[in-house]
Amino acid sequence: MIFLTVGTAHFDPLIEEMDRLVEQGVVKDKVVAQIGRGSYMPRTFPFFRFIRSLNTAYDWADVIVSTGGAGTTIECVKRGLQLVVVENRTLMEGHQAQLIGELSRKKHLVWCRDLSDLAGCIATAKASTFAPFMPDKPRAHILIDDLLKSL
Helix, strand or coil, X not given: CEEEECXXXXXXXXXXXXXXXXXXXCCCCCEEEECCCCCCCCCCCCEECCCCCCHXXXXXXXXXXXXXXXXXXXXXXHHCCCEEEECCCCCHHHCHHHHHHHHHHCCCCEEXXXXXXXXXXXXXXXXXXXXXXXXXXXXXXXXXXXXXXXC
């Protein structure tokens, strides 16, 4: 199963592209979507707007397709899920690219840079073994100590 989520925002082009891919038989998996505040309602798969927790969907899904929202992205990466992230450039002047780029570089997710590549990115995620997420070691105490030494 593919779980498609746009979080609390909206990203109709992503929902529309997945709908098209399912309709044309390019994506053969069952798809369930969380469409947030979007106005486009898919015709080929079930959807809902919001739910208290996405944990059940994460547990059932073989692949998660998501926008680049920090909350969903970090949650899926920490859990080691097969994650495809499509940056929603309509939100906040493209701020998502930095996070997605870094996590992609570290082999934690597949970055779908163009919706026309969505089917290929899903196939890549299915075939990938992602690197386990290891948070950076805390450094605040070192920075504070260095600052105090310079006074």
